[in-house]
Amino acid sequence: MSKPAARNPRRSAELSGPPSLVNAPASHRAACRSCGSTRVTSIAMTLTDGSPVHFASCHQCETRWWAQDGAAITFDHVISKARKTA
C-alpha cells in the first residue's frame, strides 16, 4: 500500500533546547521529600567533576535538597564533589 507521509513531529523538540534547564514542576514527578507536595522547583546543574545533579526546593515547606540520578544526596556530598577539582 502507500507509505505514510514522511513527517518529523520531533523537529520542534530539537529546536527548543535542553528541557532539563526549564523548571518542570509536575511533569518531572518531583515531590517534596518532607511534605510530599509537588510544588517543587528542580534545577539541573553540573558539578565541577562533571556529575549531573538536581537542586530542588519545595514551595510548600521550603525544604531544599539535592539529587543525583533521582536519588537524594546530601549537601556534604555535593560539596565534596565540587571540591574534587583534580
Ligand SMILES: [Zn+2]
Ligand atoms: Zn515540602
